[in-house]
Amino acid sequence: MKSVRPPLFRTLSALGLGLAACLSTVLPAQAAGLSPLEQRWVNGMAPVIVQARQSGLPLDVAVRPEDAPDAAPVALGFVNGRCKLVLSLRGNPEGEATLARIPQGLESAALELMAAHELGHCRRYLDGAWFGLPAGFAASRIPEGLSPELKQAYLSMKSTRREEGYGDLVALAWTQQQHASLYGQLHAWLVSERSRDYIPGDHHDTLAWLRLASDPAALGKGSIFEAALSVWEQALQSEE
Known part of the structure; x- marks a missing residue:
C-alpha cells in the first residue's frame, strides 16, 4: 500500500x-x-x-x-x-x-513562500473569516447518502481546501511582490508539491487556484492578502 x-x-x-x-x-x-x-x-x-x-x-x-x-x-x-x-x-x-x-537557488525564496502561505491563514483567523465564504457565495450541496460523520468530514474537507487555496495565492502574491523574476519557477515548484500524492478535491488540492495564477498578472494589487482575493473568488465560482 x-x-x-x-x-x-x-x-x-x-x-x-x-x-x-x-x-x-x-x-x-x-x-x-x-x-x-x-x-x-x-x-x-x-x-x-x-x-x-x-x-x-x-x-x-x-x-x-x-x-x-x-x-x-x-x-x-x-x-x-x-x-x-x-x-x-x-x-x-x-x-x-x-x-x-x-x-537549486530557490531555497530561500521558497521558504518565504511557505511562510507567506501561513500568513494567509493568519489573516483569515484574525478577520474571523476562517472556513467562511465571501459574500454572495453559497456552499455546494452535500452529496446524498452520507452519514452525519461523513457529512461533517466532507464539509471540513471543502472548507480546508478553500483555505489552502487562499493561502497558496497569498504565497504567490508575496512572490510576485518580492521575487518577481522567480515567479514562474516558484509557481512551478508549488504546483509540483501540490501534485504529490494528488487526490482530486481533497484538503490540499489547490490546483484550480494555481492554474488561474500561472500568470502573475492575474493577481490583484494592494497587500498580499488583497492581491489574492480576486483569483480566489474566481476559482470558487466553479469549485462551490
Whole structure:
C-alpha cells in the first residue's frame, strides 16, 4: 500500500491545539539552541516574519522540541488571539526532503513562500473569516447518502481546501511582490508539491487556484492578502 506523505502545509488546528503547551517560541535573531535544519528554516522565513510583525500581525514563531515524524514541516495555529507559525522538524524526514525538492537557488525564496502561505491563514483567523465564504457565495450541496460523520468530514474537507487555496495565492502574491523574476519557477515548484500524492478535491488540492495564477498578472494589487482575493473568488465560482 502506498504511504501518504504529510502535507507541506497544515493548520495547527488539524494537529490539535494542545500542542501549544509544548512549543518553544523563538525569534529569527534569537534562535539559540536550534538545530542547523531548524535554523535554516527560520532564517529562510525571516523576511516574511519581519514584515508581518512590522505590519502589526500578532505572529509568533514556534519550534516543536519533540520528534514529530508525521507532521507537516510548517503549520499555522491560532492561540489566544495570536498566530503561531509552527515548525515541526525534529525527527521529521520531511524537513530535509522538502528542501531537497526545491530547485537549486530557490531555497530561500521558497521558504518565504511557505511562510507567506501561513500568513494567509493568519489573516483569515484574525478577520474571523476562517472556513467562511465571501459574500454572495453559497456552499455546494452535500452529496446524498452520507452519514452525519461523513457529512461533517466532507464539509471540513471543502472548507480546508478553500483555505489552502487562499493561502497558496497569498504565497504567490508575496512572490510576485518580492521575487518577481522567480515567479514562474516558484509557481512551478508549488504546483509540483501540490501534485504529490494528488487526490482530486481533497484538503490540499489547490490546483484550480494555481492554474488561474500561472500568470502573475492575474493577481490583484494592494497587500498580499488583497492581491489574492480576486483569483480566489474566481476559482470558487466553479469549485462551490
